[in-house]
Amino acid sequence: MSWKALPPDRSAAGPWNAASTRSAASAAATTSFEVQTIDHVYDPDVAAAFGLHTGQVCVMIHCGSRGLGHQVCTDHVRTMEQAMHRYRISVPDRQLACTPVDSPPGRDYLGAMAAAANYARANRQLLSEAARRAFVTAAGAGLELVYDISHNTAKLETHEVDGVERLLCVHRKGATRALPPGDPSLPTDLTDAGQPVLVPGTMGTASYVMVGLPGNDAFHSACHGAGRVWSRHHALKMVRGERLRDRLEASGIAVRPSSWRGLAEEAPEAYKDVDAVAAVTEGAGLARLVARLVPLGVVKG
Numbered sequence: 172m173s174w175k176a177l178p179p180d181r182s183a184a185g186p187w188n189a190a191s192t193r194s195a196a197s198a199a200a201t202t203s204f205e206v207q208t209i210d211h212v213y214d215p216d217v218a219a220a221f222g223l224h225t226g227q228v229c230v231m232i233h234c235g236s237r238g239l240g241h242q243v244c245t246d247h248v249r250t251m252e253q254a255m256h257r258y259r260i261s262v263p264d265r266q267l268a269c270t271p272v273d274s275p276p277g278r279d280y281l282g283a284m285a286a287a288a289n290y291a292r293a294n295r296q297l298l299s300e301a302a303r304r305a306f307v308t309a310a311g312a313g314l315e316l317v318y319d320i321s322h323n324t325a326k327l328e329t330h331e332v333d334g335v336e337r338l339l340c341v342h343r344k345g346a347t348r349a350l351p352p353g354d355p356s357l358p359t360d361l362t363d364a365g366q367p368v369l370v371p372g373t374m375g376t377a378s379y380v381m382v383g384l385p386g387n388d389a390f391h392s393a394c395h396g397a398g399r400v401w402s403r404h405h406a407l408k409m410v411r412g413e414r415l416r417d418r419l420e421a422s423g424i425a426v427r428p429s430s431w432r433g434l435a436e437e438a439p440e441a442y443k444d445v446d447a448v449a450a451v452t453e454g455a456g457l458a459r460l461v462a463r464l465v466p467l468g469v470v471k472g
């Protein structure tokens with residue numbers, strides 16, 4: 172399973188454009204290529220609409236711009252911080268540095284961020300194609316795309332605020348879009364079901380497919396993953412890559428890391444409990460559970 176292109180942004184011009192270092196992906200980017208199987212389906216109808224069923228083998232690919240988006244954010248926070256006085260803006264924290272979306276720094280930021288998002292999408296396309304070739308060669312099996320979705324982005328979108336439709340620049344960090352059934356931005360084959368929301372957990376625990384819900388108060392957003400409890404630095408102090416590989420392989424998960432260090436940084440214990448995160452996401456009305464997937468093998472880049 173990987174990510175399908177979303178419709179392009181509809182317009183420019185409008186509200187504030189904030190570039191935040193908090194809003195950036197970690198420079199040491201997470202990339203995982205995971206073969207999984209579906210161990211539980213919560214909503215058979217929506218799962219069927221996504222082409223999913225219990226026992227199915229899937230591929231979940233997580234890849235962004237490999238640090239480019241982080242650099243874009245760092246650079247534009249600096250520029251906006253220096254430009255804010257021209258727009259009479261002050262913020263309590265430099266990481267909230269912002270200028271209007273239709274100002275030169277705002278346009279520059281959105282353009283650079285979009286380029287990084289496109290680069291991330293191209294990376295996923297290449298990894299998806301590699302997955303297709305590997306599955307055909309090794310198993311004679313084809314792969315069908317469920318959804319390709321961007322994360323850690325800023326998008327211009329119209330939302331109702333205090334009863335008024337407004338054009339907003341919505342920043343989603345550690346988050347992704349979660350459109351409800353019937354949303355006009357959805358591809359037609361997903362209009363009845365809603366948008367697939369992919370929630371990777373860790374290489375040693377479950378991951379989830381969820382679906383967007385009506386009435387989402389977070390501007391149609393949901394989490395994009397379990398999220399960290401340990402920094403990469405702390406994970407390196409706590410975990411040895413070789414031992415982690417042995418532990419995962421002993422529990423039946425094949426592991427192919429590009430480095431021991433990279434593997435240790437992404438140890439399962441460095442992340443929150445994804446089962447709890449998915450339950451809270453559903454409880455908060457952000458997205459609904461569709462299927463739970465468990466890892467069979469992971470390649471870490």
Ligand SMILES: Nc1nc2c(ncn2[C@@H]2O[C@H](COP(=O)(O)O)[C@@H](O)[C@H]2O)c(=O)[nH]1
Nearest residue numbers: 201203371372373374378395396397398437
């Ligand atoms: N299924 C897997 N999920 C993983 C793995 N490594 C990390 N993660 C999850 O992805 C999200 C998003 O990562 P981010 O770098 O964009 O924040 C993260 O919160 C983890 O929950 C993995 O190997 N397999």
Ligand SMILES: [Mn+2]
Nearest residue numbers: 196201234235
């Ligand atoms: Mn990422």
